[in-house]
Amino acid sequence: MFTGIVECMGTVVEFASLDTSAAGGNGASLAISGAKQILGDCHLGDSISINGTCLTVTEFTDDTFKVGVAPETLSRTNLGQLKKGDPVNLERALAAGHRFGGHFVQGHIDATAEIVEITPDANSVWYKLRVTDPKLMPYIIPKGFIAMDGTSLTVCDVNDNEAWFTIMMIAYTQTHVIMPTKRVGDLVNIEVDMLGKYVEKVTTSILRGAEEGSSNTATSYIEKIVQRVLEKGSSK
Numbered sequence: 001m002f003t004g005i006v007e008c009m010g011t012v013v014e015f016a017s018l019d020t021s022a023a024g025g026n027g028a029s030l031a032i033s034g035a036k037q038i039l040g041d042c043h044l045g046d047s048i049s050i051n052g053t054c055l056t057v058t059e060f061t062d063d064t065f066k067v068g069v070a071p072e073t074l075s076r077t078n079l080g081q082l083k084k085g086d087p088v089n090l091e092r093a094l095a096a097g098h099r100f101g102g103h104f105v106q107g108h109i110d111a112t113a114e115i116v117e118i119t120p121d122a123n124s125v126w127y128k129l130r131v132t133d134p135k136l137m138p139y140i141i142p143k144g145f146i147a148m149d150g151t152s153l154t155v156c157d158v159n160d161n162e163a164w165f166t167i168m169m170i171a172y173t174q175t176h177v178i179m180p181t182k183r184v185g186d187l188v189n190i191e192v193d194m195l196g197k198y199v200e201k202v203t204t205s206i207l208r209g210a211e212e213g214s215s216n217t218a219t220s221y222i223e224k225i226v227q228r229v230l231e232k233g234s235s236k
Helices: 071-076 134-139 194-212 215-234
Strands: 008-019 027-033 047-050 053-060 065-069 087-092 111-121 124-131 145-148 151-159 164-169 187-192
Touching: 027 071, 047 065, 111 164, 124 134, 124 187, 134 187, 134 194, 145 164, 187 194
Parallel strands: none
Antiparallel strands: 008 027, 008 087, 027 065, 047 053, 047 087, 053 065, 111 124, 111 187, 124 164, 145 151, 145 187, 151 164
């Protein structure tokens, strides 16, 4: 679990499509440098988010680390496009007892989005992005959360029909994440708010049950859930 608050920016040392070393595991791997800030408490097997993608550390030094990258990850993210020298956003998995500054981010990328417009506004910047998978649009709502290359951001405008949305990035964030290095046409990894997915699954199951059986049963179930919430609220 991550928060979407980028801890530091690292640099790609190498992306290997076939890494036959022990740490590479005969698959694709990614090596990152400039990560000393987040490696002081690192262990083999730890999770580190690279551009919003949760990956497992297979090798590390005091400044560099390597992760394996599965075919499924390459098909859903922009990681396969990385080349030597590219900057990447880095974040360690959330530690218990720390302040939670962003939102719940799993590090499981849903798809990519293409930057279609970049518009400066005073010291902030507007970004307009088109989602490569329009099926994700129901989970992208105005003032809702979205993680872009691992950065927790607030959605501004949304157009479901044309599958685009906008975000505005303040000056401070611009200096701490890789987004300002991106250009129109570039792809960014996106992860939509997982809470919306869970709500949809629960309500869809209830509605499906109503169609197959009695609508009264579904209504009764919903009423029980509401009653439990109210009871918990009144007991505080």
